[in-house]
Amino acid sequence: MKRLSFLVFLLFFFSIPVKAAGILAVCEDGRLPTNCPRNSIKFPTYEITGNRTIVEYRIDPGALGDFNSSTLESSVSEILTKWEDISSLDIQAEGNGFIPFDVNPSNYQSILEPSSPLGYSPIVFDDNGAILTDILGFGARQDVLGFAATRFYTTRNGAIENIFESQTLINGFLFTLRNRPDFNSEAEMLDNFKTTVLHEFAHMVGLDHSQGGQVDDFLDLGSGLSDEQKSTFPVMFPVAINPTLDLQRDDIVAMNIGYPRNSIVSGTASISGSVINGNNGVRAVNVIAYNIDDPLGELVTSVTDIDGKDQGNFFIPSLNPGTYVLKIEPIANAFVGGSSVGIHAPDSNTSSIPSAFYNGSEDLLLGLNLEQGLSQAFPIVLTAGQELENITINIGEEPKSFSLRGRAVNSLNFLNVGRNSRANLRIVKEGSGTRLITLSTPNPELVSFSRNPVRIGVRRNAKRVRVRFRPFNEFLAIFPSLSSSTIEIPITATDTVTGDSVTTNIEVF
Ligand SMILES: [Zn+2]
The missing domain is CATH 2.60.40.1120 (Carboxypeptidase-like, regulatory domain)
Incomplete structure (x- = not known):
């Protein structure tokens, strides 16, 4: 049961996959943000009206592991005030506060994967982890405390604007004391439930995970961290490590990116x-x-x-x-x-x-x-x-003021017998301003350039240079090995102002 020290909170997306930093991202067209067309990335949150953001939720009326409904109801409303206290969120129970029926493996899809909005964001209590097993497969209920997703968005002209409805599931298998040898009492386990709700609710309103500021200690020591060390991990750390119910500054700042107070x-x-x-x-x-x-x-x-x-x-x-x-x-x-x-x-x-x-x-x-x-x-x-x-x-090399690209770079160039061959070299400006670039080669008798030096003006970001190679027989006179193998001709470009230089080897045969 050692794996119990690494219980994770999962972040899931049923329909639209959304991922990002601080606040979760999505493309305007709903694609993964890693594949967004240029400048179409969005960070959807629930709609902010004035300086308030109303989020309406309902909880599952059933039990969760060892906890009965009234304990669950009061714990959820109590813990969610932690987010209200540090943000513009106004978190309310919608209607009578309860999903109309006890959610179980045979009916969960109508709540967790509905085809149209429910009118509230459901918090599902998966009594013994059977729903989680159905969704994530056998074994998941021993590791995963819960998951959350944002499912419906408001859109304008097809572009995503705000989160409209989201949902979460809490895994009751891990809120059953006989399955939790790491807890001495139901009270400890109840705090763990509250932390899980705190974490998953943040995903529901659009927060991502945080790696915090002491991941090396976590990777080295895991559950061997002292209680004092554990108590400073963010609630949004991907793994349940902080036993307190205290939001960390990192959590508070992330929530205030979306819902500033x-x-x-x-x-x-x-x-x-x-x-x-x-x-x-x-x-x-x-x-x-x-x-x-x-x-x-x-x-x-x-x-x-x-x-x-x-x-x-x-x-x-x-x-x-x-x-x-x-x-x-x-x-x-x-x-x-x-x-x-x-x-x-x-x-x-x-x-x-x-x-x-x-x-x-x-x-x-x-x-x-x-x-x-x-x-x-x-x-x-x-x-x-x-x-x-x-x-x-x-973290690496000094940035250069330009780069070399094009067909001539790292490519093989055929030399012709009796006549010149050529290749194209593109010099691409990095940043703004003008560049004056000088080209050189140790073999000027064999290689020449259509322009040298190369000037790139303020309004242009690249210029093409034609590299001319003398005929094969002239190369062979200087490089006899060319008869049996390829050779490399280095071309060096140097910025006459900054001194930045880039060398590329053009392979010829
Ligand atoms: Zn999470």
């Missing part, structure tokens, strides 16, 4: 920027801002590519004034599927993402623990209302 967001500051590798944005990076005076109490996270623009952008709002340090780390490989964090799952690039603290000017400090990072990393002092933008964290 003036007393929470006013007088705060923000940090935004991007994590890049050379000229490319990096996905699936957890960016953490730690307040150095209370690092585990006042930490806020963002996952890169929060806007789906593939530029590695992150955004950390609602930071109380103070001094912060930034840390980056990969999203853990365990957090995929229903446990995922952010738009992108960890992939083959994730292994190149370091765990590191930001040291200003794109610089990184590697191999530090939290205590060392807090004292050694670049301190960012934030004042009330400050919006610190354009923080760039580079």
Whole structure:
């Protein structure tokens, strides 16, 4: 029963799959946000009217494991006030507050997968986990506390606007004391039920998971963490680890992205920027801002590519004034599927993402623990209302002012006998302004360019250069090995202002 220490909260989507960071994302046309056409990504929330957002729910009238209906009813309404207290949410029981019948394996589809809206967002109590087993398969009821999904949206001109209705299921197999050797009493188990409702309800209104600020400790120690350490994990961590019912700052900030409450967001500051590798944005990076005076109490996270623009952008709002340090780390490989964090799952690039603290000017400090990072990393002092933008964290190569692309790059070029051959090289400007690029090769007697230097003006973003190769017999005179194998001719392009240079080898035979 060791697996009980890793009970997970799942995030599911029955009809429209939605995923993102902080607030869940969806494409305007309902596709996965990772496949959105440019600029069509949306972060749907329930509709905000004035400064209130009304969410109407009903609970299952049946039992859940060892808990009877009246315990469940009072626990749900009690715990949901935690979200109301820190946001603009106004969470109400709709009608008499109960789904019209006890939801069971033979009728759940009409509630969890209805073909039209029900008029309320249902919270289903799966008495012994039989519905969960039907949906997720045998074994799931021993690991999964519950799941949530957003199912109906309001749309305008076919584009998704707001969440209209959502639903959740809580797994009663795990709220049966004989199945929970990790609990000493029903009271402990009831707190776990309340935490689960707190977590799943946040998904219902559009919140994603958070990796928090101490995932390494979690991966190293798991349930061996001290109670004090566990108590600082966000409620939106994908795994049920925090035994308290306390929302963490990271949870509160995420909810206030969707449903801002003036007393929470006013007088705060923000940090935004991007994590890049050379000229490319990096996905699936957890960016953490730690307040150095209370690092585990006042930490806020963002996952890169929060806007789906593939530029590695992150955004950390609602930071109380103070001094912060930034840390980056990969999203853990365990957090995929229903446990995922952010738009992108960890992939083959994730292994190149370091765990590191930001040291200003794109610089990184590697191999530090939290205590060392807090004292050694670049301190960012934030004042009330400050919006610190354009923080760039580079995990790899220096960004270049241009790149080389085209048919000539990394391609094989046939040389002709008795006449010139040619290939096209494209020089692509990164960023704005003008570029003056000089081309060179160690074999100018064999290779020449249609223009050199190459000027790219303010209004253009690329220019094509024709690369001319002398006839095969002239190459053979200098490279005798060409008779039996290919050779590589390096071409180097250099920005005359920045000195950035890119070398590409053109293979010829
Ligand atoms: Zn979850």
